[in-house]
Amino acid sequence: MVTKQQLRSDLTSVKEDLMTGVSYMIPFVTIGGIFLALGFMVAELPFTPGDTETVFETTGSLAWYLAEIGSLGLTIMIPILGAFIAYSIADKPGLAPGFILSYAIQQPGIIEAAGGLVGVNAEGAVAGFLGAIIAGLLAGYVARWMKGWNVPSVIKPMMPILVIPVIATALLIPVVVFALGVPIALVDSALTSALEGMQGANAALLGLILGGMMAVDMGGPVNKVAYVFGTVLVADGIFGPMAAVMIAGMTPPLGLALSYFIAPHKYPEQMRESAVAAVPMGLSFITEGAIPFAAADPLRVIPSIVVGSATAGGAAMALGVTMPAPHGGIFVVILSNNILAFLGCIALGAAVTAVMVTLLKPDHTEAEATTTTSSSQTA
Secondary structure, eight states: OHHHHHHHHHHHHHHHHHHHHHHHHHHHHHHHHHHHHHHHHHHTSTTSSSOTTTGGGSTTSHHHHHHHHHHHHHHHHHHHHHHHHHHHHHSHHHHHHHHHHHHHTTOHHHHHHHHHHTTOOOTTOOOHHHHHHHHHHHHHHHHHHHHTOOOOTTTGGGIIIIIHHHHHHHHHHHIIIIIIIHHHHHHHHHHHHHHHTOOHHHHHHHHHHHHHHHHHSSSSHHHHHHHHHHHHHHHTTOOHHHHHHHHHHHHHHHHHHHHHHHOGGGSOTTHHHHHHHHHHHHHTTOGGGGHHHHHHOHHHHHHHHHHHHHHHHHHHHHHTOOOOOSSOGGGGGGGSSOHHHHHHHHHHHHHHHHHHHHHHSOOHHHHHHHHHHHHHHHO
């Protein structure tokens, strides 16, 4: 029994560490996504050099500057993820090792050289966010272990800023780069290749899965896994999953707001403010706008938004809709390869959500009467 409790505690601790890393990563994702989107938008304006496909070749233009800043944000977000996972575990001593180790296995040259030493062709591969997560966990646990070392008092002040970061990094570099980085890089590369060839039913299935994940906890860990998956593929030049993720993330608040406006008698009056706020939140790709509805009636709302988002994500992937910007919602719709299909998938998902939740929910007055009657009978 004690072992089960300890295991549960350890798993909870790891989850909290992962969420800390994701929380610190999100601002970098936002900055990178918005600036990259602005760069693409400027590149498409009349009388500007290049377009979205050649923006990084128009050195010195406004679009190039914006896109470069955005690219930096998206590049740095993965090492930031590993750094703050380690920070959550070991505090400041784990921060630099977590960053350096996570950043090292994102460098194609390092991974390719390490692969050559172990007899594996790892050309062009990097370890991605999965590698950063594992590197961050390892750096954090090693740094925390070193914090418990019994050292002379003269060395103690140097432990968090010199001794622990340097030794932890030195100890883990061989493990992370050779035993971890190369295999993960190969898996990541294989996955990328497989996704590039996904079409038809396979693509639709991926969209269904990503869509459902975006809705099931509305900004929680499952949502973040799907979102990070989509953003990492943007860096690999694969834009379909990001479209499915964004569309599916916009669907829950919009669908629930639609349900409220077409059937207000299903909801208490105080939900009107949540419905009004859900519209701009949904349009801005802020899935958390659905939380007030889910908190009030989780058994009906959560299945409805999962089905609606899965439908939207699956339709987007089946139709081949793409989105090169990892954030922005309706404000970056112009960047999609098919604007009408992008908007149509949002409308489809919102409609499915609204219809399902409206059919499942009883009239609010009837629910109150049932509750009152039950209470009277119980008394």
